[in-house]
Amino acid sequence: MPSLKTPKADLSKFYNRTIKISLIISLAIIIAAFKFSPYSSKSELLKNKPQEIIRIDEIVSTVQKPEIPPPPKAPQIIVSSIDDTPDDIILPNIDDIEPVPLPDKPPAQPKIIDDENIFEAVEEMPAPIGGIKAIQEKLHFTEIAKRADIEGTVFIQAIIDKNGNVTETTLLKGLGAGLDEEALNAVKTTKFIPGKQRGRPVNVKMVIPIKFVLK
Numbered sequence: 017m018p019s020l021k022t023p024k025a026d027l028s029k030f031y032n033r034t035i036k037i038s039l040i041i042s043l044a045i046i047i048a049a050f051k052f053s054p055y056s057s058k059s060e061l062l063k064n065k066p067q068e069i070i071r072i073d074e075i076v077s078t079v080q081k082p083e084i085p086p087p088p089k090a091p092q093i094i095v096s097s098i099d100d101t102p103d104d105i106i107l108p109n110i111d112d113i114e115p116v117p118l119p120d121k122p123p124a125q126p127k128i129i130d131d132e133n134i135f136e137a138v139e140e141m142p143a144p145i146g147g148i149k150a151i152q153e154k155l156h157f158t159e160i161a162k163r164a165d166i167e168g169t170v171f172i173q174a175i176i177d178k179n180g181n182v183t184e185t186t187l188l189k190g191l192g193a194g195l196d197e198e199a200l201n202a203v204k205t206t207k208f209i210p211g212k213q214r215g216r217p218v219n220v221k222m223v224i225p226i227k228f229v230l231k
Contacts, residue, residue: 134175134219140212142176142220151226154202158194162230166191170199170226178217180208191228199226 144150160166171188182204190196203224211220 134221135211135213136221138211138213138218138220141222142180142208142211145180145207145209151202151206151224154205155198155226155228157228157230158198161191161193161195161228164193165230166193166195167228167230170196170228172199172203172224172226173221174203174224175219175221176208176210177219178210180210182206182208188223195228199228202226 168191170190173186173188174182175184177183185200185203187196187200190199203226210217211222212218
């Protein structure tokens with residue numbers, strides 16, 4: 017089959033010559049660039065500049081180490097021997113020891129209540145003038161107590177002042193049926209001989225029993 021490419025269109029025959037011409041032009045450009053390039057003054061400055069000398073000094077450490085105290089001494093162990101006790105010690109017999117008598121009990125001191133010097137126990141307790149009979153004569157049985165046959169004792173707490181007057185009464189234990197009010201009224205209206213402590217009249221708080229007995 018005959019070739020369709022014309023001999024004039026074949027460029028391979030110019031290949032070698034083109035490569036050679038290109039190399040020659042490239043070398044010529046490089047030589048011209050080195051020859052006509054300006055002279056650099058930086059190299060002279062680097063050559064003429066003196067070199068800096070760096071001196072390294074040794075730094076002395078200033079950190080103080082804590083002082084370690086010496087270890088404590090081991091405690092000394094004292095060994096005691098049983099044989100060191102004397103043999104001539106004689107313990108007394110318990111039966112031969114006389115008991116020490118206990119001191120006498122001090123007399124009971126009067127108890128002071130509140131800040132008004134009210135005593136509960138004194139050397140001479142208050143007493144109603146005319147005796148307990150004077151209080152009993154003021155008592156009256158109520159009709160309810162008579163019908164219910166109520167008997168017994170009513171306990172009244174009273175405060176008698178220095179002049180023998182009853183200043184306050186309190187019902188501690190009652191019977192009811194109106195007998196409690198009779199007992200309170202009888203105590204309030206009774207004059208007392210004041211209590212005394214060390215020979216002087218004082219305020220005293222005492223409990224007065226009031227008996228109710230049907231006749």
